[in-house]
Amino acid sequence: MPTISTPEKPHQVPIDQLLKALNTNPKTGLTADEAKNRYDEFGPNALQEVKLESPLTILLRQFTGVIVYILAAAAGISFFLGETVEGFAIIAVLLVNAVTGFLLEWNARQSMDALRKMDTTPARVLRDGRIREISSEEVTVGDVLVVEAGDLVAADGNLLEVSQLQIDESALTGESLPVDKNTEIPPDESPLGDQHNRLFKGTPVTAGNGRAVVTGIGQQTELGKIATMVKDAKRSATPLEAKLDALAKVLIWVTVGLAALFLVVGLFRKEEPFRLIETALALAIAAIPEGMSVVATIALAYGMLRLAEKKVIVKRLSAVETLGGTNVIFTDKTGTLTQNRIEVNTLQLPDANAEIEVDAEAGKLTIIAGNLSVIESDAYQQLIRVGVLCNNADYDSVEGKPKEVGDPVEVSLLKFAIAAGHSPDQIITNFPRKAEQAFSSDTRIMGTLHTHEGGYFVAVKGAAEEVLERCQSLSEKDRKAYYDISEKMAVDGLRTLAFAFRETSEKPGDNFTDGDLTYIGLIGFLDPPRTEVTPALKACRAAGIKVIMVTGDHPATALTIASKVNLIEPGEEMVMTGKDLKPLDQLTEADKTKLLACRVFARVSPAQKLDMIDLYQQQGDIVGMTGDGVNDAPALKKSDIGIAMGLRGTQVAAETADMVLKDDSFASIVSAIAQGRVIFENIRKFVLFLLSCNLSEIFVVTFAGFLNVGNPLLPLQILFINIVTDVFPALALGVGRENSSLMQQPPRDPKTPIMDGYDWRMVVFYALAMTASVLGAYWLGTRELGLTAKEGNNLTFYALSFAQLMHVFNLRSGRSFFVNEITRNLYIWYALLLCLLILALTYYIPFLHKVLSIQPMTTTELWLILAAGFAPVLLVQIVKGIIRLGK
Incomplete structure (x- = not known):
C-alpha cells in the first residue's frame, strides 16, 4: 500500500500534488478496501473522548483545603480526649460543607460532548466511482467529499471543484458573511478565514456545491484542534476562592501562634497538660469561621438567582x-x-448618498445620515426594483415570525424593499422572470431577464468593477470615481454590490448582461450593531x-x-x-x-x-x-x-x-457586573463580621488563660456560636440590597485581598470591644456575684452570643445609625429573631441544656448579659463618631 502523507499546510499545496500525496483518484475516489484500510490506520472521524470527573472525585475534592484540615485535626483531638460530642459535631460541620459544595459543583462538564454532537451527521463520499452516503465517522483521509447547500462539512479538505459554493464559517472564524469558496491557492500565511480553497469540519454549506479531497479527520481537523485546546485550557482558582484560601492561611498562623504561646506560658506555669490541650483545641475551633464557606455559597447562590431573573x-x-x-x-x-445578520446600511447613488436603518417587520426605513432627497430620486426606485428582481431569496412571515430563506445579502435586499414601502411579490409579478445568469467567480455578477409592458428589463448586481465595466455609456472618469467610492466603502467595513439595469424593446440574446447597462449605484451591507x-x-x-x-x-x-x-x-x-x-x-x-x-x-x-x-x-x-x-x-x-x-x-x-x-444582550453583562460587585461587598461585610466574632472568641479564651481566671468557654460552646449565632446574621449580610454607587467606582484591584489593612484594624477593634465587655461581665459575675466556674462559663456563653448578634449593627456604611443598609435589610431582623429563639431553646431544651453545659440563671445575670451585648455597640459608635468629627 503506497504511503499516505498529509502536508503541514494543505492550503498551499497544488491539488495535483495533494492528490498524489494522498494516493486519491479524483474521478473515482477511494475503493471500499482502501477506505477500510485507511479507517483502520487513521481511526474514526470523531473527536477524542475526554474522561469526565466522577462523582466520587468531585465529592472527595470537597474534603481538601486548609480549613477542612484544621477542623479534621480538631475532631481527631476531641476523640482522643474523649470529647466525642465535640468530635461528632465538627464532623457534622465538615459533612454539611462537603455535601453543599458537591451539589453545587456537580454540573455537566460537556464541552467535548457538545463538540462531538457536530459529528453525527451523514456524509457523501465518492467510493468506487459512485457517490455513497455514509456515517461522518467513516470518512477517512483521501476520501473525495461531496457537499451541497444544507450539508454540514464532515472533515477538513481541499476543494477539487466548486459551483457557487458558499460556507458559513462564523462558528470557526467569526466572519459574519458566508464565505465564497474557490480552488485558487491563497497566500502562505493566510488565516482560516482567508483559506478559500479549503473546507472545515463542522461548518454548514449555505449555497452551491462542490467536491473536496479530505486532508484531516477527527482530532486533526481545525474543529479537533479547538477541542484539544478546550480540553487543555487550564482554569485556575477564581479570585474569591484564592482570597478565601489566603484568608484561611492567615487564620492558621494566628491560631498556631496563639496556641503555641498559650502552651509555652502554661507549661512555664506548670499547669495541667490536659487543660492546656483542651484550651488549645478551643482556640483552634475559635479561629476557624466554620460557617464561612456555607455563607459564601448561599450569598453567591442568592446572587445567582437574582441574575437568573435578569436572563x-x-x-x-x-x-x-x-x-x-x-x-x-x-x-x-x-x-x-x-446582530449576526446582514442589513442594507449605505446607499451610494450618482447624485446622493445616505446611511439608513431598515426595519422590515415595522415597514420602516430611517435615514440616519446623508441626503434626505435620496429617497425621492428615480435611481432609488430602480435600485429597489433591481434588488428584488435580481434575487433568489425569500422573506416572508410565518405565524407572525419572519422566515428568511436564501443568501443573507439577497434577503437583506428584500427587507430593504419592504421597509421602503414596496411589495417584492408585486414587483416580481409586474416583471416576470424569463432567464437568469447565475453569479460565478469568473463573471462576479448576477443578471436576470424580465418582461414588462411589452418590452424587456435586465437587472444586474455584482462586484463594482464588473458592473461598471458593462456600463459603457459612463466616462472613464466617472467609472473610476464610482469604483473609488466602492473601495472606500469596503475600507469602512462594508460589503458592497453595484447595481445596473437595461430596458429594451427587443429580446436580448443569451448573454443579456453584456450589453450597455445603465448604472444605478452602490449598496453597502453591514452586520448591524445591537x-x-x-x-x-x-x-x-x-x-x-x-x-x-x-x-x-x-x-x-x-x-x-x-x-x-x-x-x-x-x-x-x-x-x-x-x-x-x-x-x-x-x-x-x-x-x-x-x-x-x-x-x-x-x-x-x-x-x-x-x-x-x-x-x-x-x-x-x-x-x-x-x-x-x-x-x-x-x-x-x-x-x-x-x-x-x-x-x-x-x-x-x-x-x-x-x-x-x-x-x-451585552447589557446583561453590565447587570451581572453590578450584581458581582454587590456580592463581593456583601462577602467582605460578612467576613468582617465573622472574623471579628471569631477573634473575640480567641481573645476571650486567650486573655482568660493568661490572666489565669479559668476557661470561660468550652470548645463545643464555641462551635455552637460559630455555626448558629454567627452564621445567620452573616448570611443576612450576604444577601444585602444592591448598591448602585458601586458601578460608579473603578474595579477593585484584583491583587487586593478580601480584607485590607483598614479592615483588619477594624476586626481587632471590634473583637477587643466585645472581649472587654464579655470578660468584664465574667469578672463581675465570678468575683462580685460569687458565681461558680460553671455558672461563669454559662454567663460568658450567653454574653458573647448576644454581643455578637448586636455587633451586626456596627457594620453599617451610612452616617445614620438608625437608617442604613443594615437596618433596612429585613433578613437582618429575621436572623436576629431566629438566633434569639435558638439561644432561648438552648436554655429550655434538656438535650441542648446538657450538651452545652448550661446552668440556671438569675435575673441579675440576665441583665449582665444584656449590658455585655449592648456595651460594644455603644463603644464602637462613640469611637466612630469621634473619628468622623476629627476628619
Whole structure:
C-alpha cells in the first residue's frame, strides 16, 4: 500500500500534488478496501473522548483545603480526649460543607460532548466511482467529499471543484458573511478565514456545491484542534476562592501562634497538660469561621438567582463574584456586539448618498445620515426594483415570525424593499422572470431577464468593477470615481454590490448582461450593531472596565463596528490582526505595550485569543470573555469568567462558559457586573463580621488563660456560636440590597485581598470591644456575684452570643445609625429573631441544656448579659463618631 502523507499546510499545496500525496483518484475516489484500510490506520472521524470527573472525585475534592484540615485535626483531638460530642459535631460541620459544595459543583462538564454532537451527521463520499452516503465517522483521509447547500462539512479538505459554493464559517472564524469558496491557492500565511480553497469540519454549506479531497479527520481537523485546546485550557482558582484560601492561611498562623504561646506560658506555669490541650483545641475551633464557606455559597447562590431573573444563567457560583471583579472583557463581534445578520446600511447613488436603518417587520426605513432627497430620486426606485428582481431569496412571515430563506445579502435586499414601502411579490409579478445568469467567480455578477409592458428589463448586481465595466455609456472618469467610492466603502467595513439595469424593446440574446447597462449605484451591507450595546459599553467605561473586541472578521469591519458602538473613542482607532501578533513567549516589552493599548483585534485565531487572555492575566487583571462560536470555546474556558450567548451561541460555547446570557444582550453583562460587585461587598461585610466574632472568641479564651481566671468557654460552646449565632446574621449580610454607587467606582484591584489593612484594624477593634465587655461581665459575675466556674462559663456563653448578634449593627456604611443598609435589610431582623429563639431553646431544651453545659440563671445575670451585648455597640459608635468629627 503506497504511503499516505498529509502536508503541514494543505492550503498551499497544488491539488495535483495533494492528490498524489494522498494516493486519491479524483474521478473515482477511494475503493471500499482502501477506505477500510485507511479507517483502520487513521481511526474514526470523531473527536477524542475526554474522561469526565466522577462523582466520587468531585465529592472527595470537597474534603481538601486548609480549613477542612484544621477542623479534621480538631475532631481527631476531641476523640482522643474523649470529647466525642465535640468530635461528632465538627464532623457534622465538615459533612454539611462537603455535601453543599458537591451539589453545587456537580454540573455537566460537556464541552467535548457538545463538540462531538457536530459529528453525527451523514456524509457523501465518492467510493468506487459512485457517490455513497455514509456515517461522518467513516470518512477517512483521501476520501473525495461531496457537499451541497444544507450539508454540514464532515472533515477538513481541499476543494477539487466548486459551483457557487458558499460556507458559513462564523462558528470557526467569526466572519459574519458566508464565505465564497474557490480552488485558487491563497497566500502562505493566510488565516482560516482567508483559506478559500479549503473546507472545515463542522461548518454548514449555505449555497452551491462542490467536491473536496479530505486532508484531516477527527482530532486533526481545525474543529479537533479547538477541542484539544478546550480540553487543555487550564482554569485556575477564581479570585474569591484564592482570597478565601489566603484568608484561611492567615487564620492558621494566628491560631498556631496563639496556641503555641498559650502552651509555652502554661507549661512555664506548670499547669495541667490536659487543660492546656483542651484550651488549645478551643482556640483552634475559635479561629476557624466554620460557617464561612456555607455563607459564601448561599450569598453567591442568592446572587445567582437574582441574575437568573435578569436572563443570566450562572453555572459556577463563584463566577458571580469573579465577574464583579472583572476589569477586562474580551468580546467577540459577530452575534455579541452585532446582530449576526446582514442589513442594507449605505446607499451610494450618482447624485446622493445616505446611511439608513431598515426595519422590515415595522415597514420602516430611517435615514440616519446623508441626503434626505435620496429617497425621492428615480435611481432609488430602480435600485429597489433591481434588488428584488435580481434575487433568489425569500422573506416572508410565518405565524407572525419572519422566515428568511436564501443568501443573507439577497434577503437583506428584500427587507430593504419592504421597509421602503414596496411589495417584492408585486414587483416580481409586474416583471416576470424569463432567464437568469447565475453569479460565478469568473463573471462576479448576477443578471436576470424580465418582461414588462411589452418590452424587456435586465437587472444586474455584482462586484463594482464588473458592473461598471458593462456600463459603457459612463466616462472613464466617472467609472473610476464610482469604483473609488466602492473601495472606500469596503475600507469602512462594508460589503458592497453595484447595481445596473437595461430596458429594451427587443429580446436580448443569451448573454443579456453584456450589453450597455445603465448604472444605478452602490449598496453597502453591514452586520448591524445591537442597539443596547452602546449604553452598556458606556456603563463599562464608567465602571473602569476595559472592553476589547477580538474577532475573526475583516479588520475594517471590526473597526467600523467598534466605532459605531463607541467601543473606541477618538484617538483609539487602531486595529491589529492575527498576522501582527507574535507568540506570547516572543513578545518584547514594546510589543506588550502596543498590544495592551489596542482595543480592536481582527483575523485572530483561537490560539491567539488564548495568548491575549494569558497576557492580561499575567498583568494581574481579571479577564472576562464573551463569545458564541466554536472558535470561542477555548478562550471562554481559559478566561477567569467565560460568558456565552444563549440564543445565537453554539452549544459548545454555552457548555464551556461559566455564564450564559439567555437574551444575548451585552447589557446583561453590565447587570451581572453590578450584581458581582454587590456580592463581593456583601462577602467582605460578612467576613468582617465573622472574623471579628471569631477573634473575640480567641481573645476571650486567650486573655482568660493568661490572666489565669479559668476557661470561660468550652470548645463545643464555641462551635455552637460559630455555626448558629454567627452564621445567620452573616448570611443576612450576604444577601444585602444592591448598591448602585458601586458601578460608579473603578474595579477593585484584583491583587487586593478580601480584607485590607483598614479592615483588619477594624476586626481587632471590634473583637477587643466585645472581649472587654464579655470578660468584664465574667469578672463581675465570678468575683462580685460569687458565681461558680460553671455558672461563669454559662454567663460568658450567653454574653458573647448576644454581643455578637448586636455587633451586626456596627457594620453599617451610612452616617445614620438608625437608617442604613443594615437596618433596612429585613433578613437582618429575621436572623436576629431566629438566633434569639435558638439561644432561648438552648436554655429550655434538656438535650441542648446538657450538651452545652448550661446552668440556671438569675435575673441579675440576665441583665449582665444584656449590658455585655449592648456595651460594644455603644463603644464602637462613640469611637466612630469621634473619628468622623476629627476628619
